[in-house]
Amino acid sequence: xxxxxxxxxxxxxxxxxxxxxxxxxxxxxxxxxxxxxxxxxxxxxxxxxxxxxxxxxxxxxxxxxxxxxxxxxxxxxxxxxxxxxxxxxxxxxxxxxxxxxxxxxxxxxxxxxxxxxxxxxxxxxxxxxxxxxxxxxxxxxxxxxxxxxxxxxxxxxxxxxxxxxxxxxxxxxxxxxxxxxxxxxxxxxxxxxxxxxxxxxxxxxxxxxxxxxxxxxxxxxxxxxxxxxxxxxxxxxxxxxxxxxxxxxxxxxxxxxxxxxxxxxxxxxxxxxxxxxxxxxxxxxxxxxxxxxxxxxxxxxxxxxxxxxxxxxxxxxxxxxxxxxxxxxxxxxxxxxxxxxxxxxxxxxxxxxxxxxxxxxxxxxxxxxxxxx
Amino acid sequence: xxxxxxxxxxxxxxxxxxxxxxxxxxxxxxxxxxxxxxxxxxxxxxxxxxxxxxxxxxxxxxxxxxxxxxxxxxxxxxxxxxxxxxxxxxxxxxxxxxxxxxxxxxxxxxxxxxxxxxxxxxxxxxxxxxxxxxxxxxxxxxxxxxxxxxxxxxxxxxxxxxxxxxxxxxxxxxxxxxxxxxxxxxxxxxxxxxxxxxxxxxxxxxxxxxxxxxxxxxxxxxxxxxxxxxxx
Ligand SMILES: Nc1ncnc2c1ncn2[C@@H]1O[C@H](COP(=O)(O)OP(=O)(O)OP(=O)(O)O)[C@@H](O)[C@H]1O
Ligand SMILES: [Mg+2]
Numbered sequence: 296x297x298x299x300x301x302x303x304x305x306x307x308x309x310x311x312x313x314x315x316x317x318x319x320x321x322x323x324x325x326x327x328x329x330x331x332x333x334x335x336x337x338x339x340x341x342x343x344x345x346x347x348x349x350x351x352x353x354x355x356x357x358x359x360x361x362x363x364x365x366x367x368x369x370x371x372x373x374x375x376x377x378x379x380x381x382x383x384x385x386x387x388x389x390x391x392x393x394x395x396x397x398x399x400x401x402x403x404x405x406x407x408x409x410x411x412x413x414x415x416x417x418x419x420x421x422x423x424x425x426x427x428x429x430x431x432x433x434x435x436x437x438x439x440x441x442x443x444x445x446x447x448x449x450x451x452x453x454x455x456x457x458x459x460x461x462x463x464x465x466x467x468x469x470x471x472x473x474x475x476x477x478x479x480x481x482x483x484x485x486x487x488x489x490x491x492x493x494x495x496x497x498x499x500x501x502x503x504x505x506x507x508x509x510x511x512x513x514x515x516x517x518x519x520x521x522x523x524x525x526x527x528x529x530x531x532x533x534x535x536x537x538x539x540x541x542x543x544x545x546x547x548x549x550x551x552x553x554x555x556x557x558x559x560x561x562x563x564x565x566x567x568x569x570x571x572x573x574x575x576x577x578x579x580x581x582x583x584x585x586x587x588x589x590x591x592x593x594x595x596x597x598x599x600x601x602x603x604x605x606x607x608x609x610x611x612x613x614x615x616x617x618x619x620x621x622x623x624x625x626x627x628x629x630x631x632x633x634x635x636x637x638x639x640x641x642x643x644x645x646x647x648x649x650x651x652x653x654x655x656x657x658x659x660x661x662x663x664x665x666x667x668x
Numbered sequence: 669x670x671x672x673x674x675x676x677x678x679x680x681x682x683x684x685x686x687x688x689x690x691x692x693x694x695x696x697x698x699x700x701x702x703x704x705x706x707x708x709x710x711x712x713x714x715x716x717x718x719x720x721x722x723x724x725x726x727x728x729x730x731x732x733x734x735x736x737x738x739x740x741x742x743x744x745x746x747x748x749x750x751x752x753x754x755x756x757x758x759x760x761x762x763x764x765x766x767x768x769x770x771x772x773x774x775x776x777x778x779x780x781x782x783x784x785x786x787x788x789x790x791x792x793x794x795x796x797x798x799x800x801x802x803x804x805x806x807x808x809x810x811x812x813x814x815x816x817x818x819x820x821x822x823x824x825x826x827x828x829x830x831x832x833x834x835x836x837x838x839x840x841x842x843x844x845x846x847x848x849x850x851x852x853x854x855x856x857x858x859x860x861x862x863x864x865x866x867x868x869x870x871x872x873x874x875x876x877x878x879x880x881x882x883x884x885x886x887x888x889x890x891x892x893x894x895x896x897x898x899x900x
Contacts, residue, residue, distance in 0.1 A: 297781065301768075304768040305768060574766050577766060578766075578777070580725065580764070581778045581781050582753030582781045582782055583781045584749065662726055665760050665762075666716060
């Protein structure tokens with residue numbers, strides 16, 4: 296195709312200008328990809344550390360001191376979004392050593408159930424994941440403070456004032472110091488005995504959903520009399536509005552980068568169109584139509600856009616790879632959807648910015664060029 | 669012989685109102701196939717205007733141009749471009765080659781613009797034309813690596829690529845020295861004789877005009893003289 300050949304030649308005849316604009320588009324797209332991936336990964340990470348290993352929705356008895364039925368877990372599982380719903384029993388315990396006492400929030404439940412929400416079996420750093428009658432799992436921070444290790448007996452004071460003794464079976468790390476200090480897990484029976492609960496009496500139903508952001512909608516559907524529904528999103532409003540603000544400012548940055556890229560391509564093409572006025576006039580004198588002449592600049596924009604975007608994707612991956620050496624404890628994962636969107640927008644912006652030079656090209660009058668020399 | 673070009677009382681007025689300039693007034697003449705003619709006249713007399721109208725680069729304010737038997741009055745821009753590129757070869761004072769392309773590519777550009785394939789036959793024609801113009805073997809050279817005389821010859825070759833009925837040349841040697849000027853006119857003459865291509869050449873130079881078979885003189889926008897030189 297002739298217009299394409301001419302477009303290539305025009306670009307090649309000004310290699311510096313061409314390289315600069317490709318670099319410009321490349322840097323723009325790379326920033327786009329990097330900032331976008333960074334923000335998405337950062338937010339995923341934050342959300343994951345907030346609710347990754349805890350309940351997204353918790354069903355509690357409406358009145359203190361009441362209990363709820365384990366049947367509610369079965370019911371919750373009927374919602375398509377719900378992946379896990381487990382009945383648990385909770386109580387507080389006090390670890391006393393000398394004149395120091397440390398409160399523990401003890402969760403009792405079926406080991407498999409507990410594992411499905413908290414992922415404990417993969418977070419045990421010492422000992423093993425086991426919850427036989429009389430066994431307890433504690434966090435790393437607590438274990439350090441209490442100087443207790445695997446197989447040690449742990450004396451706790453329970454809510455009923457009775458002392459109880461548990462054997463430390465494993466020590467976990469949930470990734471947050473507060474959780475590692477306060478949380479402890481035992482079997483359901485131990486809590487039931489200490490609280491004097493019946494077989495189908497539980498403190499709470501802990502629920503996880505496939506997409507954590509659907510929790511509010513699911514929570515609404517789980518409302519029932521006598522039950523208080525706690526949604527993690529409602530509990531973490533500040534975090535969520537912080538994330539929204541962050542997404543907003545990242546979108547702004549990306550929009551400005553795109554505007555800069557568009558202006559760059561538009562001005563380069565406009566300059567190129569002026570520099571090539573003579574050639575366009577000659578081509579028209581030889582019979583080239585206005586439309587075909589305009590197409591030359593459209594194709595130049597397309598070539599610049601596609602090459603620039605390709606360079607930008609490469610550079611974006613390079614930045615993300617470089618970031619993996621930064622001393623932070625999370626990784627930036629490139630998001631294919633984001634890259635596809637950036638690429639599409641980049642090429643579209645390039646094409647859009649060729650409109651003006653294409654138009655001015657179709658207005659070139661061959662006579663003026665020919666008479667003017 | 670059939671007429672290639674017919675100008676029927678053409679008039680050209682540039683601009684409107686107070687600033688209007690009448691560049692041509694009631695110009696009528698015919699050019700037959702294979703003629704070797706020149707247009708002379710003072711600077712500003714309307715020679716280029718006339719040539720641009722005859723070559724369909726511009727449209728007359730009134731009157732009609734008939735090209736290769738076709739009345740061009742009612743044609744669209746696109747149709748005129750098409751008819752022009754099929755029947756006319758242009759040579760201007762400035763070579764107007766595309767500096768981004770090689771000699772070969774410049775020569776074949778008119779073919780490619782009209783969507784024709786460039787194959788072995790065209791390759792052969794390019795090399796023959798270059799040979800005829802005394803610059804054989806320059807195909808692969810970049811256009812901007814040539815001397816002024818070489819560029820003008822390539823431009824002439826380009827005008828001949830599509831075997832036009834007539835070549836319209838506007839001061840084709842205006843930028844060349846005497847030796848090159850003579851060479852170009854000899855070239856025109858031999859192309860005219862060998863290929864039967866018609867020529868209509870605008871020139872300031874009476875001496876050059878005397879070498880053609882017919883002299884059309886334009887003065888102040890009017891055709892004031894149309895004489896034939898009788899060669900023996
Ligand atoms: N585009 C234009 N707009 C307005 N006036 C024009 C235009 N082109 C030419 N003219 C006028 O028309 C007249 C004829 O111009 P033209 O270029 O045809 O002269 P010419 O005989 O070719 O002169 P020269 O020998 O200097 O090339 C001049 O008075 C010129 O000023
Ligand atoms: Mg002139």
